[in-house]
Each structure stands twice: as C-alpha cells, then as structure tokens.
Amino acid sequence: MANSSLAPHLRPDLLDPVDVARLGGIEVTTRGVVEGFLSGLHRSPRRGFSVEFAEHRMYQPGDELRYVDWKILGRNDRLYVKQYEEETNLRAMMVLDASRSMAWSGNPSVTLSKLEYAARLAAALSLILLRQRDAAGLVVFDDDVRHVVPPRARTTHWQQLASVLGQLRAGQGTAAAPALRRVMDFLRRRGMVIFISDLLMDRDLAMATLRFLRHRGHQVLVLHVLDPAEMLLSGPAEARFEDPESREAVILRPADWAEAYAETLQQVTRDWNLACRRFGIAYHQVLTNRPFGDALREALVVPRQQ
C-alpha cells in the first residue's frame, strides 16, 4: 500500500509535489497524500451529516467522535460511525482543464506541469469524497469534452477515476463552457462542482456557466492552478514568448515588462476572485510547487465555512 512505500516520518501531503510524484503512479501516491491529509485533520473535513440514519461504516481518522456508535463499541469493541442520508447524497463533479496550456511547467525538474498537478489534486479530492461515501465524478475537457466519468459513491469507483486521471494527455484549446454544462447532466440535485483550471480562457463565458451552476444551487469551487514561473516573468534579455496553445507570440524584453506583467496577473486573479465571490463561488489559487495537502485544505475545509 501507499504507506508502506513512504518513509514513516514523512507525510506525503506535505511533501513537494515533485517528490510525491516520483514515489509512484497517481493511484498509489494519491492514497498516501489522502492518508496523510486526513491524519492531519482532527475531524472530518466534511460536516454534511443528516439526521436521517442510513448505515454504519468503519471509523476513520478525522471522523467526529459524536458520530461514533458507542453501543457497537460497547458490544463488539469496534469503532463504527453512523452515516446519514445527506452524506451519501452529496454528488461532486470535478471539471478538469486538460488544454495545452495546462501541460506547461516553467521548470520541469522542479515543478510538475499544471496538468500533472491538477490530475493528482483531482484524484486526491475524489478519494477523499469517496471515502466519505460521497459520489465523485469527473469531466475532462480541452477544446471539447474528452472524458466523462459519472459520479458514483462506491469506493471501487476511485480506481476508474484514477485510471482516467493517470492517463491524461493534454489536448489543444480550451472550451470550458460545454464541459461545465455537461456537469448538469449528472447533478440533478444540489451538488458540488470543482472546477480545476489555469483559467486561461474567456472569463465572462466561463463565469456565465459557473454562475448558472451556482444558480442551480450547486456549491462551486474554482481552483486556479498556476505555475510559479507564471507569477514572475523572466527569461533571456529579449525573447519571443509563445503561447503553446494558440501559438500567439509576443517579442519583448522580460526585464522591461516583468513589473507590468506581475501587476496584470495580480489584476486578473483579483478579477476572477471578485467575480466568483459575487456569486458565492469559492476561488482558490493553487501553485504547483505547493504540497498537495495545502491545496486540499483550502479546497475542502474553507468552502464549508463560507
């Protein structure tokens, strides 16, 4: 298992993503990350337990003690927690951007590409959801919808998700709206939409769809994946900066434009953040050099407090 391959004194969720990726395939390493992440929490990240009892399940670290069934403990000396109807009814869809721009890394030896990072993050999220008996689904898109994994709550469902995420290849363009609209086919009731992308797309178009999802009562979480090299413009004295996705290019001297670029990027993220907040959409910036645990914490813990 994952824990057996990890050094006992290390928590994979806090390791450098590149180091984590070196440990094995997405399926193996994600388990380690999730284990570490959950062990670091004093309670379950999710608190959507309903009063209507559904079934028992084995206690897992992080579960709140108030849901422990003390009677079973007294009888069988085993830790079970009570699960309620609401928890099983949560359906989450992850919408993952696999466009060409996501396949980029500013420094491949130091950071994962945005797509690699996002895939691992999606895998970890789906595993956490499934462990909580939530249903997790996946839509992968570039300039079209490439993969669709309907949401299921079975724990074995994760293998299917991990398999899709482990074999992702970057596409070409970016068309988020169709993928987001596709989500609605699977979320008939209130659910959760986790949108993972570098957001190099038409903001108004994407926001219109996200807003619509929010209007339908879904919780919407936007994870803005950024490479550290995108934060600070650098390079040769003069260079031709080419967008791998659109092949659009700009020739300039990075030293002359670094400051202006940083301001623009700051403004762009600020605009996304404001646009999301205005409609109750959670927005988080995720840097690919940050440990997965940090990203998970922001993605799962904070939204429930909103």
Add this chain to the structure above:
Amino acid sequence: MIGFLHPWMLAALPAVALPLLLHLLARREPPTVPFPAVRYLRTATAEHQRRFRLQHWLLLLLRMLLILALVLAASGPTMQLAGVPGHAPGALVVVLDNSASSGAMVGGTPQLETLVHAARQALGRATPEDAVWLLPADGRPRRGSPASLATLVDSLAVLPSRLDLGDAVTLANEILADDPRPGEILLLSDLQATALTSAAMRAPLIVGRPTDSPPVNRGVVSVDAGPQPWTREGGRLTVAVAGDSSAPLAVTARLGNAPPRETLIRPGDSVSVPLPSLADGWFVASAELAPDEFRLDDRGETVVHVSPVASVRCDRSDRYLSAACDVLEANHRIVAGNGISLGRVGGGPSIVTPPADAAELGALNRQLQQRGSEWHFGALHLDAVTTDSGGLLGTHRITRRYALETAGSGRTGVLVSAGGKPWAVRSGNIVLLGSRLDPAWTDLPLSAEFMPFMDRLLNRAVRGETALITASAGAPAALPDQATEVRRGDRRWTVEGGDFFTPTSLGAYFLLAGSDTIGALVAAVDPRESRLRRAGDDEVRRVWPGARLVSLDDVSDAAFSSAAQADLRGPLLWLALAVGLGEVLIASTRRKKT
C-alpha cells in the same frame, strides 16, 4: 560652408549606425520561450506598447545622434557664420605686396603705409590658436605670432623688386595645404594690373583693394650702353621711357662724372644720347627723369667699360673668320694687329677653333699644352645639339663639334655649353671653340648674332670680361665663374664663382676677379612695376575666380572671415551632453513605467 580641423576623424562616422546595427542584430533571432500566459503579456503591454515603441525608436535615435555629435565634435567642425564675433582656430596667410610699386605716393601717403595699416588690422583679429603667415614681396613666408608679425609688418620697407601676385597666391595655397585648420589668404596689394597672373585657387582668397586711384607715373624702362667696350671717342646711351601720359619729358643722361646731356623724350619711345668718354675704365652711366609720385623708376643705370678695342691677328685662311674681322674692323670694333690671335694658337691671347683637318688636332693639342691651357680638344661628335643660351651666345644649332676636355673639374672656365657639354671654354687668355665657325659645323656664321658674338668674344671674353648682367633687385643672379668679389661703392661682398648674388638695391654692382674688374651686374626696377594701373574688380575675379574683394578699410572684418568660422565643437559637445541626459532620462522613465 563647413570645414573640419581633423577631417580624418570623420572616418568614424559609420559608427553612427552602431546602435541601429546592434538593434537589428539583437532582434534578428530572439529565442522562443513557450509561455501559456501570453494573453496576460499582451494585456500588460497593450497599454504601454505604443509609447514603449516610440520610446524605443527615440532612444535609438538619441544614441545615434549622440555618436554623431561626438564624432563630429572630434573632427573639429567649423562653419561660416556671419556676425559671429569670434572665430574658430584658422590659418591665415597675409600676402603683403611691398614690391617697388608700393613705394608710390597715393593721396600724399605711401601706398605701403596703407597696406601695412590694413595688415595690422587683420593681424589684430588673430588669436594665439590661429596659424598666421606673412608673405612679403621677397617671396619668403614668415610664420609667427600675431604680435611678432605685426612688428615685422611695421619694419617692412619697399622692395625694389616685382611681386607676381599669382605666384604669391599659389605659394600661400601651398602653405595652407599643410595646415588642418580652415585657411584663407588675405592679399593686400596695390593690385597692379601687370602683377595679376593666374594662381592655383584652393583656399578662400580675400583681396584688399585700395580705393584711391594710382598716381600718373613715368619711368625709365631701360638704359643700354650698346656694344662694349666704348673707346675714348665715347658712345651712345639708349634710354627707353614709359609712362601714363604722352607729354614729352626731359631725360638727363650721364656717364661717370662727365657733364650730363639732357634731351626730350615721349613716354613709350626711346632715345639715343651720345656721351663722351674721358678715360679708360669702368663707369656708371645713368638716365634720370624729373621726380614724380613713384621715385624708384625715375632713374636707370648701366655700366660702361671704356678701353681700346681689341687688336686682332686674323686667320685669313678661314673664310668666315676673315669676313668677321673685316666687318668688325670696318665698324671700329677691332683693329688689325698682333694682340689677339683669332683661329690659331698665338703667343698671346688666342681664340682657337679646331682644325679643318683632323690630322692636325694632335699638334694643336700639344701647342695648347705648351701654352699652359687646361683644356684641349677631344673626340669628334657628329650628333646635332644646340647651344644653351647664356650671356655670351644665344641658342644655335651645332652639327659637328670636338669634345672639349680638361684635366680639372670642368666646371670652371665654361663660356658656352651645347647639349650640356662645354662648347666654348676659357683657360688663361686662351679661348677654345668646340666647332669651326663654318656652316658645315654650326649655323652661327649665317645668323645675325655672329658679329655681336665675335665682338663680345674678341673685346670681352678673351680678356676674361663677362657680359653685363642685368637683374631685378631682390632677385638672385648667377655670378661668372671667375668672380671673387662684388663691389658697390664702399661695400664689398666676397663671393665664389658660380654662386648666386642677390642685389638689394637698384643700381650697378662691379664684379671682380682678384683685383681685375671683369664685369658688372645692374639691378633695375622691373619695367612692369612702372605701370601703376590697377586691375578692375572684373579683371581680378576673372583671374582669380571666387576671390572676395574688399576695401582696405574693411580688411579687419574680412580676415578670418570667411567671416568667422564658428567653432562648432562646443555646441556639438553640449548637444551630445543634452542627448546623453535625454537618453538616460527616457531609459530610466521607461524602466519605471514598465
């Protein structure tokens, strides 16, 4: 017009293109960097791109302008700007015409005084950074500080010589050619029409022109004593007079201390005045006019040698020598006697021609050797040559000649040369001719100069006397080989034969060989100096195209004109500084903005 002090620095002008070249090289192959957020870059640059591009080209332009300004400043540009009080370092040659004609009185003032005043005014504008030369009529340029040249100008006196203004301007141009500074020539002259000759025009020429009209002048053009020596019966002095009016005027002729003879003459004519001789010897003969505004040409001189004519024993077997003797005897230029042996070697003074029969040559050479002659006859040459014109003989064709050979250097005693080789030589009192005086040997016997040549040969050459040397005052004249001393009144100059002697005053100088007077040198005013008519402005411009004519009063403004060549180095350096500051300002602003 723009000039440059260091024009070779302009070779660095291509460096102006350096920023552009670097720009083009730098932008030729910028490396491609994959970068997904190009849309953000576009957004970031969109606002500033236009201004940025403008600043970029402005910076490029400023950098090129900076290099251009520095290169131009290094090359020392100067520009002609009217009204500029100072002037750039320049070179000025002041040609001051203190030739004989500058001694004329114009409006009660010597012409030279007016020219000197103008020269001082011009020199007053010179700065220590200027290169200044003074070129007076003696043709020797002097370089010095403005102050020293001003002193020199004050000390200049009228030279009795002529100044060819064209030659002076050409020489001034040659002087300026070696100086990198922008140069100009200031010509201060009475602008005699006769002195105007064409010149090589390179540097700007400013001609200071007198405003007053020149005075009416009449002068003695020449004084000729005719064939010499004169006998005690006397001779005739031919006097030529030139002048601006045709009214007859009195001329007084004089020989030594003998009573003068006065006669009337019209300018442009000549008159022959008979003068009596008193005794044997060398005398100064003069012709003098009444004084006028130009005194130097009011008197002319020559030298007359009074002595008995030669006594000649003629070789009657030679047809042409015999004929010459008859003619000269009939004209009282020689007498028959035993004095000079003509044709053969005699016991006394001899004029020897080669024998008609080559078989007799050996005997003749032995005779010459016995007489102590340093020269003898050598091989026969049949190639045609011409005599080199000199005081004794003009140019004549020689078709047969014996080489005249000597045991000495061969550089002394040569009276006439033909084709560069001695043809008539003198050793002691023996004169050797390389050819027989026969049409089969030379065309001389058939020419008009035959009798005067024989006269000079018999009456002067064989005695060791030379032809009268006429020279211009201030101009060097070659002395005869045997001259050892030049004498004028109480003044004596020791000389070496063949040297050049420059007479500084007008009049006669006697030439001596030891204690014997062998000839004379007469320094006279060049006849062209007597014609004081000034050249008109059109005439000056035609001879010297591009010359700028100014009044002598305006010379100070015109000097260093080409009116004030403004030094552009200062403004260019200021421009470079301003451009540099602008570049720094724009570059730093650009960095801040981006």
